[in-house]
Amino acid sequence: MNKIKAGIINVTGYAGVELARILWQHTQVELVSVTGRSAAGKKLGDVFPHLAATGLTITAELETKVDIVFSALTHKTSAEGIIPLLNKGMRVVDMSADFRLKEATWYPQWYDFDHPAPELLKKAVYGLPELHRGSIAAAQIVANPGCYPTSAILALAPLVKLGLVEPDLVVDSKSGVSGAGRTLTLPTHFAEASDNVRAYGLGGHRHLPEISQELEALDPFKSVAVTFIPHVVPMTRGIESTCYARARAGKLSGGKEELDKVYYDFYRDEPYTRVMQQPPETKHTWGSNLCLLYPVIHLKTGRVVVISCIDNLVKGAAGQAVQNMNIMFGFPETDGLEALPIYP
Amino acid sequence: MNKIKAGIINVTGYAGVELARILWQHTQVELVSVTGRSAAGKKLGDVFPHLAATGLTITAELETKVDIVFSALTHKTSAEGIIPLLNKGMRVVDMSADFRLKEATWYPQWYDFDHPAPELLKKAVYGLPELHRGSIAAAQIVANPGCYPTSAILALAPLVKLGLVEPDLVVDSKSGVSGAGRTLTLPTHFAEASDNVRAYGLGGHRHLPEISQELEALDPFKSVAVTFIPHVVPMTRGIESTCYARARAGKLSGGKEELDKVYYDFYRDEPYTRVMQQPPETKHTWGSNLCLLYPVIHLKTGRVVVISCIDNLVKGAAGQAVQNMNIMFGFPETDGLEALPIYP
Amino acid sequence: MNKIKAGIINVTGYAGVELARILWQHTQVELVSVTGRSAAGKKLGDVFPHLAATGLTITAELETKVDIVFSALTHKTSAEGIIPLLNKGMRVVDMSADFRLKEATWYPQWYDFDHPAPELLKKAVYGLPELHRGSIAAAQIVANPGCYPTSAILALAPLVKLGLVEPDLVVDSKSGVSGAGRTLTLPTHFAEASDNVRAYGLGGHRHLPEISQELEALDPFKSVAVTFIPHVVPMTRGIESTCYARARAGKLSGGKEELDKVYYDFYRDEPYTRVMQQPPETKHTWGSNLCLLYPVIHLKTGRVVVISCIDNLVKGAAGQAVQNMNIMFGFPETDGLEALPIYP
Amino acid sequence: MNKIKAGIINVTGYAGVELARILWQHTQVELVSVTGRSAAGKKLGDVFPHLAATGLTITAELETKVDIVFSALTHKTSAEGIIPLLNKGMRVVDMSADFRLKEATWYPQWYDFDHPAPELLKKAVYGLPELHRGSIAAAQIVANPGCYPTSAILALAPLVKLGLVEPDLVVDSKSGVSGAGRTLTLPTHFAEASDNVRAYGLGGHRHLPEISQELEALDPFKSVAVTFIPHVVPMTRGIESTCYARARAGKLSGGKEELDKVYYDFYRDEPYTRVMQQPPETKHTWGSNLCLLYPVIHLKTGRVVVISCIDNLVKGAAGQAVQNMNIMFGFPETDGLEALPIYP
Secondary structure, X not given: OOOXXXXXXXXXXXXXXXXXXXXXXXXXXXXXXXXXXXXXXXXXXXXXHHHHHHOOEEEOOOOOOOOEEEEXXXXXXXXXXXXXXXHOOOEEEEOOOOOOOOOOOHHHHHHOOXXXXXXXXXXXXXXXXXXXXXXHHHOOEEEOOOHHHHHHHHHHHHHHHOOOEOXXXXXXXEEOHHHHOOOOOHHHEHHHHOOOOEEOOOOOOOOHHHHHHHHHHHOOOOOOEEEEEEEEOOOOOOEEEEEEEEEOOOOOOOHHHHHHHHHHHHOOOOOOEEEOOOOOEHHHHOOOOOEEEEEEEEOOOOEEEEEEEEOOOHHHHHHHHHHHHHHHXXXXXXXXXOOOOOOO | OOOEEEEEEOOOOHHHHHHHHHHHOOOOEEEEEEEOOOOOOOEHHHHOHHHHXXXXXXXXXXXXXXXXXXEOOOOOHHHHHHHHHHHOOOEEEEOOOOOOOOOOOHHHHHHOOOOOOHHHHHHOEEOOHHHHHHHHHHOOEEEOOOHHHHHHHHHHHHHHHOOOEOOEEEEEEEEOHHHHOOOOOHHHEHHHHOOOOEEOOOOOOOOHHHHHHHHHHHOOOOOOEEEEEXXXXXXXXXXXXXXXXXXXXXXXXXXXXXXXXHHHHHOOOOOOEEEOOOOOXXXXXXXXOOEEEEEEEEOOOOEEEEEEEEOOOHHHHHHHHHHXXXXXXXXXXXXXXXXXXXXX | OOOEEEEEEOOOOXXXXXXXXXXXXXXXXXXXXXXXXXXXXXXXXXXXXXXXXXXXXXXXOOOOOOOEEEEOOOOXXXXXXXXXXXXXXXEEEEOOOXXXXXOOOHHHHHHOOOOOOHHHHXXXXXXXXXXXXXXXXXXXXXXXXXXXXXXXXXXHHHHHHOOOEOOEEEEEEEEOHHHHOOOOOHHHEHHXXXXXXXXXXXXXXXXXXXXXXXXXXXXXXXXXXXXXXXXXXXXXXXXXXXXXXXXXXXXXXXXXXHHHHHHHHHOOOOOXXXXXXXXXXXXXXXXXXXXXXXXXXXXXXXXXXXXXXXXXXXXXXXXXXXXXXXXXXXXXXXXXXXXXXXXX | OOOEEEEEEOOOOHHHHHHHHHHHOOOOEEEEEEEOOOOOOOEHHHHOHHHHHHOOEEEOOOXXXXXXXXXXXXXXXXXXXXXXXXXXXXXXXXXXXXXXXXXXXXXXXXXXOOOOOXXXXXXXXXXXXXXXXHHHHHOOEEEOOOHHHHHHHHHHHHHHHOOXXXXXXXXXXXXXXXXXXXXXXXXXXXXXXXXXXXXXXXOOOOOHHHHHHHHHHHOOOOOOEEEEEEEEOXXXXXXXXXXXXXXXXXOOOOHHHHHHHHHHHHOOOOOOEEEOOOOOEHHHHOOOOOEEEEEEEEOOOOEEEXXXXXXXXXXXXXXXXXXXXXXXXXXXXXXXXXXXXXXX
């Protein structure tokens, strides 16, 4: 069997190296090219010893024709890098936010740049397989979801799509520090981040429009108000989102049992969303593509709370990107992603 | 000047040793007796090397007449231990939950025991100085608040008391592991708690009735519905509570500026609640009695979010207990509590 | 191809679940039975959510005939559990210390029990493939090395075997907390182990005789004096050993270049020991079977220092056990162990 | 009583803010001026919320005449900044390495610059009170010791000064990440430093000449060979040094008892060095000026091991600086430093 060829643009961030790690385990893909400006010319294994076995060398540009490109560039830069590749007909999974939002006007508002190719926003598919599997299969460009949105949307989608909750939603997320990337900043300096909880993005985090867009599209009433507050906690990987909603009048009167059934049914046959019988912990997802979900309801108040745990670098980034590629190329959706979480 | 004499019952937990540490710095109090069943007969400094300078020995019972007793026993046991002391006329600060709730019927419901002295629940004062300073001064028994309630009530009190928000409140709290105490459990085992976020108490945490009781008492409409979800994150000390409310129609239209003024005015002259100009972090409270507050409002949706940070063992336990003692004895409220937070 | 069948006795510790995780990835082995006294009757995935995919149920005893048994019992108990299996002709990899020491008299001295089958100590093979591959292949019982000894022996073996250093060796090891297992103890309580370095075993750690035995066997002069001080540091996985030796007069005058050649040659063709060009970090081994080595020499003083990093639960326990099994059954030595380290 | 006035040059690093925190607690010193280039003009409390109570503003230069200056500048810059102050007759405690080494030629060799005032190196006193208290009292300039040297020299001084051990010493140190300062670097990025042990300085760390100089000065034979390997472990504060020596023939035959007596006698009446009856942990020093020591000897081999624990930012930096100031001005040596360690 011939393997397809894959390339990673900007391998030198955490999402990039995680992609390399996962693709290394894939039976139908050969990672043939990895790029990175500052480290060009170095062996991948000299910069990242855990990837020494790949034998790859970092180059300034993609040097080989590949069947699939993963862009791990930051926003704005990613669109600029990808558009020429799309024009050549290549298929791309973009890890940045540059093709996630459907409204071009949101880019200047949330990301401080004018989108260079607004017409592509309609072609791009939001790469959350649980919602858009069919479109992903046919897409030329897949916008890989943000880490927080992945955890939040998967937690709330069943409730919103079935019209079970009022439109006023709260998402309180706790992320490991790797979510901030490999770029050095004071808040991610060890002595600052250790023994600390820090809320941020209080004026509006960039992942908010993404969460709203996807939930609103699901909502039968097309009206969703999301309050989203992210926090950084002293761990390397993982996102836990605690999502708060309120049952619509007359809905979910069957309590926990009904709620569980809603989730089991909604995610039936999904390989990575798992409805748990006990509250999940981020540690149970470490290194894996799982999203662990746990809904509860307080019948007296109608308050619904959903816990959602993922590994921010896997289901929240590189793993989901590989899952999307698997769908795009008709591979088994779990190829490259079979490894169990590492625990403890 | 003669110092008063203080005793600690059950010094061997984290709240107990933190009390000993703080009292050691107090200019008007001498810690003369510390008890602990399992460690009776041992030098305090042999069990807790950081307290070696105190020169104290752990005894099975209070061996000296003292002016103030701090009980760091667990619930139920604490009431049993304290009642005889109260009958002798001693003044007590109880760190347990045994005198926090006004409704005796809540004890079997939330703590699985019948309260042995329901009549004392009316006499006891809930020891949150910012709300009950006057009553604390005169109290024989002060019920020292729980760690989560301290962070949540201080965050929400201004909004609730002034009738600014709707009664539907969400408190999402993140706590360091020391909040679970020194007793060994699987979730507090290092390999389990590190690199992990864990929501718990989803069926109703014991601190919920305490939060509800105090906020409802403040509320002009006497109606408050609180959803409270605690989480454990991998740090030793600290609680961050992110509190979500919604402005009542017509309220807080002045936005952040009005909101800040509400908080500044409410906590004017308070030594430990500090309204911040930047979102606070738990790390900025380490070892100190501070409660750092930061309110924001999204005018379009009316959503109010308040961040609250404390050191769970100080303002959330031992420091607040000393603050209460200072009020009870007419000492400067900051005595023993002047040390700045330790950072980083 | 028919897979062989494997069983794990006492799956419920960290070495046990790590074995289950790794065997799940093995192409030629089916894990068919896992035992555990306290959790018998429960689904493995209910106790350890990361292993839910295995579908296994914990039983009190091995319920199926298996081709290979891994014992993850503690010392003394393990020997008692294994001996009947050996008598039935089964092949066993023992994770405990019960078959590591060649001298039966060392068991009462170091482990406080009389060995129940001293005659088996000669038959048992010390399962460090880099030293004993040939014997392992033929062995009925393989004694899987301790975590500290694995890191220390692999670091020092080339120097000792070639007679390059004086017999006075110092091994200073730093271990993650998971090395102490899943049993609850005060030093492994999160609030105690976090932000802490703790030296222990100052009177003589149980892994010392194991290190001495293996190095002495290699030594052309049969005389080695090892000082071994283990430390616990606040991380979950990983051991770093810094090993100090002194070049014999006239030896290693070629400096770093000669030293590197010694290590490269000694470990040529080994799949898991890797001589690094930069000082390694434990993080570069997370979840993998690698042992990363880095030797230096100060020519003026003749002082040699060797850094050695492993994941204590993989090369230091379960991974090495699977490597041994692969050798025993003639499988490719890397089967089940191909996954790259997870980083960061 | 009139307080003396103190200034801190470059308050914006971790040693600088720790100095401000400690001086705030001092009864005889008023901190009147703090400088910092990049943050000049900002309130200290806006940059470091835990110091808000000081009310100080950061300035570009010392703006007030002060009785004592603490320089928290980095090496080379510190000498340049201090020399003019010395010429004006001011007394200075220098936290940098610029006045620690007696040999001017060591500066180009170890620190890559030519010392601008070699004649001052003889005047400067190495500020380890336990060894040089008398000279410190009279000094105009005190060179505050490095963090690693403080832990290593205090551990080994009794053995070396009394000629009890052979000159071949090994110091294996484990440091918290704050020792690397507040400057952003990849190895101190949270995701890199967490769950990791990293040895560094294998080619010779800058603190080595400092350790050698002080131990050699103590040694009756004036000959000491030190091997020093530092490691970074994932905690914020603390250094543990495990020091290895070998008893000279005929020495220390009295074993642990004799060894303890050596240490008790050597450090009799010292306020901060404490000989422990149990192996100490870095956690027992958090926030305090203590150095906890624990020596053992293996009589059969003559191997001596000494454990030494400090808080790297207190006894290893700011606390020792205040201790030196106390000696210089005849204050009680514990003023400002009475607070007990914070635990857990």
